[in-house]
Amino acid sequence: MKKYNMLTDSPGRSLFFFALPMIFGNLFQQFYSTVDSIIVGQFVGEDALAAVGASYSLTTVFIMIAIxxxxxxxxxxxxxxxxxxxxxxxxxxxxxxxxxVTVSIILGVFGLFFSSKILVGLNTPENILADAMLYLNIYFVGLPFLFMYNILSSIFNALGNSKTPLYLLIFSSLLNIVMDLLLVGGFGFGIAGAAVATVFAQGLSAVISFCILMYTLRGYAGQEEHKEQKEGERQQVKEVAVLTASEHGMEKEKSLFDVGMLGNMIKVAIPSMLQQSIVSIGMLLVQSVVNGFGSSVLAGYTAGTRIESVCIVPMIASGNAVSTFTAQNLGAGNSERVKKGYLAAVKMVVGFAVVICLVLTLFHGAIIRSFLERGSEPAAFETGNAYLSFIAFFFVCIGLKAITDGVLRGSGDVVIFTLANLVNLGIRVTIAFSMAPHWGVQAVWIAVPMGWSANFLISFVRYLTGKWSKKKLIKMEE
Incomplete structure (x- = not known):
């Protein structure tokens, strides 16, 4: 596959072919997470699937923080x-x-100490509490590796290399599935086997990814030397009264940590964590609403949310691609090209949404049945089917939200971006808690597209102002 340059090639093609490996990679990540649930549901039972579901919304929050x-x-x-x-x-x-990585260690220790209190606070059903706690504790032990794995994937994407994370995700996914079948299906380790399989597969991929990144960064040393040589050939040109980019590069060559850079990263990272985890935080906060309807409804809801997580992959990947596209082009001083990329991204997410809607509308029943063993309670099937048949028509909302947020995030325009995501979260939580007594568990998913739509509208108004194009987190004189 040809490698497209985000600074020079067609915006639509460069975005699509950059996003494609990210989509396939994230689909594989969701695929093995889904297979994880299917294996647990089929080999261990409905209660075990509910226990994984009770843990899933919390573990996903931590992963989305990493992303x-x-x-x-x-x-x-x-x-x-x-x-x-x-x-x-x-x-x-x-x-x-x-x-x-330092943050991940702190979060892992926090999770180990408070996992039981969190689960009890979320009204986790008593019959699945022990299994859910066991799954979480194993997960938190491996959190630094899981964190590093996702951070490294984002760095590769920033370098314009979305293929390496894809290959590592495929490797990790297949390894996870094999270990699931061995530990859960073969040795009967149940919930513990599923958690160990996930931690080991992603941990090994993180180590391999780190080694590849260190090798990749060596290649940029040669490019910098070539750039410095070109600068030397143009010494007769009058320089501005600041350090040139290459001079500054030589001065900072041995620096491994820069507090100023960390500050700029945090400016983007905090709202990005919120944006990436908004779905998971919403799921976590409304988990107590779902838990109140019993473990059978929770099992059906778990199956539905796993499929939803798969369906939003192309939307989130498109948004992340737009973020990288925006950052690179603003770094090169070309804001008009960002607008062309945004229009191309709109077409992409609309196309993805149509395909997702057709698939879920036609096959939602068969999809839900694949998660549940024969003899499962009717409430589990009914909940999963109702969830998917409703949400199928609204994925275009999260697609438009993701790419619009991507422009704001890539430019470093984070204030309105953060506000939009907080409104999204507030709508989902408020409606779920206030309307569940009247509408039943359906209130949880009815609120989802309402939050997505409000988020998009707020971010889109900001995009139309064009103020994002005036922002940039780096300076040439650095």
């Missing part, structure tokens, strides 16, 4: 790449890895 942190780092890295400041770009990579 959001990675995006914060990737925006800075992409802008340095677009500006040709390769040594500063390398420093941004090292700064991100050191910072976010």
């Amino acid at each position: 959001g942190g990675g995006i914060g780092a990737s925006v800075i890295t992409s802008q340095y790449l677009g500006a040709g400041l390769y040594k500063r770009m390398k420093t941004s990579v090292y700064t991100a890895l050191i910072s976010f």
Whole structure:
């Protein structure tokens, strides 16, 4: 497959072919997560599936924090790449890895100490509480590896290399499935086997990914040397009274950590964490609503949310691609090209939404049945079917939200972006809690497209102002 340059090639093609490996990679990630649930549901039972579901919304929040942190780092890295400041770009990579791996260790320790209290606070049914706690504790032990795995994927994407994360995700997914079948289906380790399989597969992929990244960064040293040689040939040209980009690169060559860069990363990372985790945080906060309807409804809801997670993959990947596209082109000083990329991205997500709607409308029943063993309670089937048949028509909303947020995030225009995502979260939680007594568990998913739509409208108004194009997180004199 040809490698498209985001700075020079057709915006539509470069976005699509950059997003494609991200979509396939994330689909594989969701695929093995889904297979994880299917294996647990078929080999262990409905209660075990409900226990994984009770843990899933919490574990996904932590992973989305990692992805959001990675995006914060990737925006800075992409802008340095677009500006040709390769040594500063390398420093941004090292700064991100050191910072976010430290955060993951802190979060892992926090999770181990408070997992039981969190589950009890979410009204987790008593009959699945022990299994859910066991799954979470194993998960938190491996959290640093899971965090690093997702941070590294974001950094590769920032470098314009979305293929390496794809290959590693395929490897991780297949390894996870094999280990699931071996530990859960073969040795009968149940919930513990599923958790160990996930941690081991992603942990091994994280180590391999780190080694590949270190090798990749060596290649940019040669590009920097070539750039410095060209600068030397043009010494007769009058220089401005600031350090040139190459001089600054030489000065900072040995820097592994930069507090100023970390501050800029945090500016983007915090709203990005919110944006990436908004679905998961919403699921977590309304988990107590679903739990109140019993473990059978929770099992059906778990199956539905797993399929929803698969369906939003192309939308989130498109938004992340737009973020990288925006960052690189603003780094190169070309805001008009960003607008062309945005229009191309709109067509992409509308096309994805039509395909998803057709598939779910035709096959939602068969999809839900694949998660549940024979003899499962009718409420589990009914809940899953109702969820998918409703949400099928609204994925275009999250697609438009994702790409519009991508422009704002890639430019570093984070205030309205953050507000829009908070409104999204507020709508989902408020409607779920206030209307569940009247509408039943359906209130949980009826609120979803309402939150997505409000988020999109707020971000789109900001996009139309054009103020995002005036922002940039790096300066050429750095």
